[in-house]
Amino acid sequence: MVDVASTTAHPLDSLTADEIRAAVSVVRESGRVDEGALFAMVTLDEPDRETVATHRPGDAVERRVRLVVLPGPEAAVVEVVVALATGQITEWTPRKGVRPALLFDDSYRAILALRDNPEWQEAMRRRGITDLERVQIDPWPTGNFGNSLEEGRRIARCLSYYRQQPSDNGYARPVEGVLATVDAARGEVLEVTDFGVVPLPPGRGSYLPEDNQPLRSDLRPLEIVQPDGPSFELDGNLLTWQHWSMRVSMEPLEGLVLRGVAYDDGGPRPILHRASVSEMVVPYGDPGPMHGWKNAFDVGEWGLGRMANSLTLGCDCLGEITYLDAVFSSEHGTPYVVENAVCIHEEDYGILWKHQDMNAGRTEVRRSRRLVVSSIATVGNYEYGFYWYFYLDGTIQLEVKLTGIMSTQALSPGELPEYGALVAPELAAPFHQHLFCARLDLSIDGPVNEAYEICYESVPTGDGNPLGNAFRQRSTRLESELEARRDVDAASGRHWRFVNPGSFNGLGRPVAYKLVPGPTPVLLAQPDSSIGRRAGFARHNLWVTPYTPGERRAAGDYPNQHVGGDGLPAWTTADRSLVGTDLVVWHTFGVTHGPRPEDWPVMPVEYCGFHLVPFGFFDANPALDLPPSAEHCH
Ligand SMILES: [Cu+2]
Numbered sequence: 137m138v139d140v141a142s143t144t145a146h147p148l149d150s151l152t153a154d155e156i157r158a159a160v161s162v163v164r165e166s167g168r169v170d171e172g173a174l175f176a177m178v179t180l181d182e183p184d185r186e187t188v189a190t191h192r193p194g195d196a197v198e199r200r201v202r203l204v205v206l207p208g209p210e211a212a213v214v215e216v217v218v219a220l221a222t223g224q225i226t227e228w229t230p231r232k233g234v235r236p237a238l239l240f241d242d243s244y245r246a247i248l249a250l251r252d253n254p255e256w257q258e259a260m261r262r263r264g265i266t267d268l269e270r271v272q273i274d275p276w277p278t279g280n281f282g283n284s285l286e287e288g289r290r291i292a293r294c295l296s297y298y299r300q301q302p303s304d305n306g307y308a309r310p311v312e313g314v315l316a317t318v319d320a321a322r323g324e325v326l327e328v329t330d331f332g333v334v335p336l337p338p339g340r341g342s343y344l345p346e347d348n349q350p351l352r353s354d355l356r357p358l359e360i361v362q363p364d365g366p367s368f369e370l371d372g373n374l375l376t377w378q379h380w381s382m383r384v385s386m387e388p389l390e391g392l393v394l395r396g397v398a399y400d401d402g403g404p405r406p407i408l409h410r411a412s413v414s415e416m417v418v419p420y421g422d423p424g425p426m427h428g429w430k431n432a433f434d435v436g437e438w439g440l441g442r443m444a445n446s447l448t449l450g451c452d453c454l455g456e457i458t459y460l461d462a463v464f465s466s467e468h469g470t471p472y473v474v475e476n477a478v479c480i481h482e483e484d485y486g487i488l489w490k491h492q493d494m495n496a497g498r499t500e501v502r503r504s505r506r507l508v509v510s511s512i513a514t515v516g517n518y519e520y521g522f523y524w525y526f527y528l529d530g531t532i533q534l535e536v537k538l539t540g541i542m543s544t545q546a547l548s549p550g551e552l553p554e555y556g557a558l559v560a561p562e563l564a565a566p567f568h569q570h571l572f573c574a575r576l577d578l579s580i581d582g583p584v585n586e587a588y589e590i591c592y593e594s595v596p597t598g599d600g601n602p603l604g605n606a607f608r609q610r611s612t613r614l615e616s617e618l619e620a621r622r623d624v625d626a627a628s629g630r631h632w633r634f635v636n637p638g639s640f641n642g643l644g645r646p647v648a649y650k651l652v653p654g655p656t657p658v659l660l661a662q663p664d665s666s667i668g669r670r671a672g673f674a675r676h677n678l679w680v681t682p683y684t685p686g687e688r689r690a691a692g693d694y695p696n697q698h699v700g701g702d703g704l705p706a707w708t709t710a711d712r713s714l715v716g717t718d719l720v721v722w723h724t725f726g727v728t729h730g731p732r733p734e735d736w737p738v739m740p741v742e743y744c745g746f747h748l749v750p751f752g753f754f755d756a757n758p759a760l761d762l763p764p765s766a767e768h769c770h
Contacts, residue, residue, distance in 0.1 A: 176236030308341030360455030391440030669700025
């Protein structure tokens with residue numbers, strides 16, 4: 137056993153490589169799994185709120201590691217918790233019939249097995265493809281359509297793409313019509329279906345500079361200079377900047393996780409106990425057999441942390457950048473580092489406030505600046521950038537940047553799709569959605585918070601409203617979980633406010649933050665469809681639950697091949713009270729993507745997300761103390 141307790145300073149420090157090694161060897165040496173066991177996930181078993189709240193620097197820290205272990209190739213995991221200080225296994229829970237996120241090992245096995253499969257090879261030859269090394273095979277999570285072939289197995293469904301040259305964009309030439317189902321854990325091809333030959337689209341869809349000559353030559357350098365360095369500090373994973381403090385980490389599935397987000401206002405005032413993107417799903421709208429099953433849960437079926445990029449200075453992030461590495465475990469239990477997985481920097485953001493006093497002839501203006509904490513994940517063809525912003529006026533924002541390459545389908549010459557859009561000759565991209573569910577474990581001035589829905593309502597003309605101009609706010613407390621399944625309504629300006637009923641501002645009103653929704657589609661698939669059941673969280677923009685350990689991800693812990701119903705739809709059926717308790721807010725937002733030619737061959741960033749804005753959390757504009765930037769004003 138490795139003595140790792142002494143190296144840890146805070147209960148929320150990210151797992152170290154030594155801690156991963158120690159936990160894995162405890163499991164291996166327990167004799168309860170054989171050598172072939174795989175480690176789908178190794179993460180910090182997060183200490184409870186009380187432990188975090190009462191921790192003081194120098195206190196001993198009890199570190200526990202949570203592992204999801206795969207004993208063999210079947211659909212079963214064991215959830216294990218290891219206490220590092222004692223080397224004891226404190227939890228050992230076998231879970232039958234569930235699958236973790238697709239393993240890299242499994243994906244690779246699926247590709248190799250399919251490449252060797254005579255039926256698949258024959259299907260390629262029917263399309264004139266003889267050099268099979270030029271075929272790119274993409275394994276996908278398969279969903280759950282009650283196919284008995286898939287029962288008890290870890291399945292990857294495979295799509296094929298043709299690359300004339302190794303550096304070609306495979307998505308330009310989907311091998312339409314060929315679908316393969318592979319037992320990825322055993323490397324066994326179960327089924328190859330050929331729905332009929334469609335010619336390969338003619339274009340190469342290259343986004344490489346050598347294929348897009350001449351490049352522009354009139355862009356002059358734009359440098360971000362901070363001669364005295366940035367204004368934030370990073371100590372371990374504790375990030376502080378302009379009254380803000382938080383702990384930043386990368387988790388294998390959720391990617392960026394922020395914990396203990398607080399604002400120092402004569403003492404730290406907590407706002408968020410924990411914030412993350414708990415799940416996301418990309419359901420496709422084409423009903424045909426090649427594409428109708430496609431819907432990736434990029435958190436629970438892939439993992440935004442596992443897919444995180446190593447970011448590069450001047451390209452992904454510009455300016456004075458500080459990076460955080462991510463330390464994960466391989467599926468064989470070996471720690472590895474994703475260098476520069478998190479980018480931290482400051483950005484100028486235009487003006488924060490201004491007034492020109494016409495009478496006194498005096499102008500005051502202050503620059504807005506934001507702290508950016510970001511990471512980018514590549515999940516197959518798509519890229520997702522996750523950007524948390526913290527502003528000088530107490531605002532928090534999550535912005536997701538969608539880019540990368542769309543999932544495509546080949547069309548016969550002259551064909552126009554009903555459930556997608558033409559993006560290049562003989563090439564379409566199906567309509568699809570990207571639906572994210574942020575989990576916001578609130579702690580606004582303390583754990584007990586309440587949720588209110590705010591709408592504006594017009595008042596009929598009459599007594600008290602003689603001019604007919606009146607409108608007012610209607611505020612409704614959301615009393616229980618079923619009441620708190622809510623959707624946006626732009627016409628009434630509907631939004632939600634989270635209040636601490638026991639903490640009052642200088643005006644005698646309870647302090648609050650409000651959630652300002654951005655783009656907020658909900659799931660368009662039928663509620664009783666397979667995806668409708670599996671992505672139930674995406675059917676509403678707002679869910680609120682009383683904080684319950686273990687309720688961590690919106691579609692449950694194991695969405696891969698899950699029959700559906702888990703996560704928010706299941707938990708909230710209990711209709712628990714939301715009064716006088718810790719609240720967790722779940723916000724579904726995203727994009728319904730109607731592909732454009734301009735999204736091809738690589739998509740300019742599309743944005744979505746939301747803001748959390750202080751609402752009477754402060755007594756007045758908290759940024760009046762910003763100094764004028766007189767030396768730069770001319
Ligand atoms: Cu899209």
